[in-house]
Amino acid sequence: MTTTATLLLQPVDACCAPAGEDALDASQAEDVAKVFKALGDPTRVRLLSLIAASPTGEACICDLTAPVGLSQPTVSHHMKQLVDAGLATREQRGKWAYYRADFAALTASSRALNPA
Amino acid sequence: MTTTATLLLQPVDACCAPAGEDALDASQAEDVAKVFKALGDPTRVRLLSLIAASPTGEACICDLTAPVGLSQPTVSHHMKQLVDAGLATREQRGKWAYYRADFAALTASSRALNPA
Numbered sequence: 403m404t405t406t407a408t409l410l411l412q413p414v415d416a417c418c419a420p421a422g423e424d425a426l427d428a429s430q431a432e433d434v435a436k437v438f439k440a441l442g443d444p445t446r447v448r449l450l451s452l453i454a455a456s457p458t459g460e461a462c463i464c465d466l467t468a469p470v471g472l473s474q475p476t477v478s479h480h481m482k483q484l485v486d487a488g489l490a491t492r493e494q495r496g497k498w499a500y501y502r503a504d505f506a507a508l509t510a511s512s513r514a515l516n517p518a
Numbered sequence: 519m520t521t522t523a524t525l526l527l528q529p530v531d532a533c534c535a536p537a538g539e540d541a542l543d544a545s546q547a548e549d550v551a552k553v554f555k556a557l558g559d560p561t562r563v564r565l566l567s568l569i570a571a572s573p574t575g576e577a578c579i580c581d582l583t584a585p586v587g588l589s590q591p592t593v594s595h596h597m598k599q600l601v602d603a604g605l606a607t608r609e610q611r612g613k614w615a616y617y618r619a620d621f622a623a624l625t626a627s628s629r630a631l632n633p634a
Contacts, residue, residue: 424571425585431563439558447547447554447631454632455540469541505632512628515563516570516621 426514437511440487445470446480450489454503463499542630553627556603561586562596566605570619579615 426434441447448470453461466477481501484490488507493500542550557563564586569577583593597617600606604623609616 426564426567428560428564431560431567435558435560435563438554438563441631442551442555442558444544444547444551447551448542448544451542451547451631503632505628508628508632512621512624515557515567516619516624 424517430514434511434514437487437489437507440483440489441508443480445472446484449477449480450484450503453490453501454505460493460500460502463501466501540633546630550627550630553603553605553623556599556605557624559596561588562600565593565596566600566619569606569617570621576609576616576618579617582617 441450449466452466452469453459463474463477463481466481467474470477472480478499481490481492481499485492485501489504491502491504493502557566565582568582568585569575579590579593579597582597583590586593588596594615597606597608597615601608601617605620607618607620609618
């Protein structure tokens with residue numbers, strides 16, 4: 403069937419535009435929700451905020467435990483979720499892991515949800 | 519103590535800037551995480567995307583159930599979470615509830631996390 407024929411077969415007397423033509427499909431929504439889910443926890447929000455607010459743009463895990471009052475393994479676990487969601491990058495230097503915030507995934511997810 | 523005296527008492531030989539001076543505090547992080555948590559679910563992402571993509575900028579709950587393949591009570595429950603997080607507004611018209619997306623809370627939360 404040609405494109406023209408397909409278009410002509412659309413119901414021209416429908417009362418409304420078809421819902422959701424430009425909306426995210428299920429797979430896209432999964433990707434977007436994954437990013438937001440990683441930020442749906444106050445501790446992870448604080449950790450990312452602490453890293454982003456650091457004068458050097460990065461933070462050693464050794465400096466992240468005290469502000470949130472949690473053990474290093476717990477902070478590591480939260481940071482892994484942020485890294486997995488693409489919201490932070492991790493670099494091992496000797497004994498310590500250093501993190502940088504990466505807001506590209508958040509910007510992309512927000513734009514996908516609200517392209518306007 | 520005067521502001522000047524307070525400033526003079528800061529350790530001037532500290533190796534680094536104090537971590538997290540501009541970072542979100544625990545209460546602010548709670549507010550921000552609440553918004554992101556509401557979007558940390560693929561169904562809610564699709565619902566908000568469907569509403570935002572609607573030509574009229576709003577959607578009747580009666581038009582939201584089919585695209586996500588869920589019952590009306592389930593969709594209502596998801597929509598309540600979006601409304602509670604400030605991401606959508608709800609208006610009852612006769613039998614049906616109509617929703618509009620409101621991205622101000624998402625924008626504010628993203629900016630709070632990344633003021634740069």
